[in-house]
Amino acid sequence: MTGVLRPGHAQIRVMNLEEGVHHYRDILGMTETGRDDQGRVYLKCWEEYDHSSVILREADSAGIDFFAFRVLDNATLNKLEADLIEYGLPTTRIPAGELLETGERVRFTLPSGHDIELYAEKTRIGNGLGGINPNPWNEGAEKGIAPLxxxxxxxxxxxxxxxxxxxxxxxxxxxxxxxxxxxxxxxxxxxxxxxxxxxxxxxxxxxxxxxxxxxxxxxxxxxxxxxxxxxxxxxxxxxxxxxxxxxxxxxxxxxxxxxxxxxxxxxxxxxxxxxxxxxxxxxxxxxxxxxxxxxxxxxxxxxxxxxxx
The missing domain is CATH 3.10.180.10 (2,3-Dihydroxybiphenyl 1,2-Dioxygenase, domain 1)
Known part of the structure; x- marks a missing residue:
């Protein structure tokens, strides 16, 4: 695995922000990790190391704004952006920090109408278990449905x-x-x-x-x-x-x-x-x-x- 590594985050639209936060945080069991000056709420699953995997944005209609993948490093990000452009897909560079704790992102639109992002850097906050002699699961963080x-x-x-x-x-x-x-x-x-x-x-x-x-x-x-x-x-x-x-x-x-x-x-x-x-x-x-x-x-x-x- 040297290019695109894994799904990284999704920004989804909810029509009532606090109802959405209650659902994803308290029922699904994700951890809230931040709120930004745009009013967006950031959440992660307990086993995820990175800062966030779901971002909630209040809007008049439900749906998805974009879905993102983490890539190996910045050299990979630059290479994939060049490959996308050569293929004929225009890209947009979104500066680091536009999403909390997230580096530069490359966004492009698929023929299906979906915005996809690639990024190489996101702050790692861990899963609460540490890296030396860790427990098999995090009792404090595993609440609600508690997806990994x-x-x-x-x-x-x-x-x-x-x-x-x-x-x-x-x-x-x-x-x-x-x-x-x-x-x-x-x-x-x-x-x-x-x-x-x-x-x-x-x-x-x-x-x-x-x-x-x-x-x-x-x-x-x-x-x-x-x-x-x-x-x-x-x-x-x-x-x-x-x-x-x-x-x-x-x-x-x-x-x-x-x-x-x-x-x-x-x-x-x-x-x-x-x-x-x-x-x-x-x-x-x-x-x-x-x-x-x-x-x-x-x-x-x-x-x-x-x-x-």
Whole structure:
């Protein structure tokens, strides 16, 4: 792993900031790490070392402003920016400090209408365990659903095949799984990794650009997913799908909504991907009756295809 390392942060729009903070901090169990002079609120999962992975911004409509990846170093950042420009994608340099505790960012817009960022520097505040003889988990920080990290996102928009080429040819991602259009002639959905995880980002073809389907937060066991379901019910969090297992990625999951209608996922599992792993293919029919989305019910839930922010 020498280029793009991992998902870094997402800035999402919420229609009531304090309701959003209550959801992500007190129910999901993230740690609030700061607020800036723009009114944005910064949060991290307990196992994350970096300052923040979710930034909340109050707005008139829900959705995502941008999704970012951390890269190895500043030389890598400069190289990837040059590669993006050579490919034909204009970039914008955002100065260090525009986001709290975050270095320079390179932003570009995908043909799907999504803004993606790359950055190399963010203040490391740790997970509270220290680096010498650490405990296996942080009792003080593990509250609420308590995800380990921001794991991935699924974005909806047009031109998925063009997006795939950018991630493969410029950013060095690997296609792990794909779902086909009803006619079987093109990819309707793509699941891609920059690591050996089953996916770090995914896209589904959709006529409206720039849409968020979900942010996904990693849990470490099926038991924790079931506990998340209890906590969602106890806190009146509306659930979309689950608890169940995906056929795609083999992950165990619950999809639910924050108070503004942004979908989020509590996720665990998946499989290890290697550079020589074969791409797995799902037909359109396989998404439903084949168990691609919901392996337990073998059902393609209409909400999954139609509700985005």
């Amino acid at each position: 990290r921001l794991d991935h996102c699924l974005l909806y928009g047009p031109n998925v095949m063009e997006v795939q080429k950018i991630f493969e040819d410029v950013l060095g991602f690997q296609l792990v799984e794909r779902s086909l259009t009803p006619d079987g002639e093109a990819n309707m959905g793509i699941w891609m990794t920059c690591s050996n995880k089953v996916h770090d980002i995914a896209f589904v073809e959709h006529p409206e650009p720039g849409k968020l389907h979900h942010l996904s937060f990693l849990l470490d066991s099926w038991e924790k997913v079931l506990r998340a379901a209890d906590l969602m019910s106890m806190n009146d969090v509306p659930v979309d799908i689950g608890p169940t297992r995906h056929g795609i990625t083999r992950g165990a999951t619950i999809y639910a909504w924050d108070p503004s209608g942004n979908r989020f996922e509590t996720f665990m599992g998946g499989y290890t991907v290697y550079p020589d792993s074969e791409v797995l293919t799902w037909t359109f029919e396989g998404l439903g009756e084949g168990g691609g989305l919901d392996f337990a019910q073998r059902k393609l839930h209409e909400s999954f295809l139609t509700i985005v922010t």
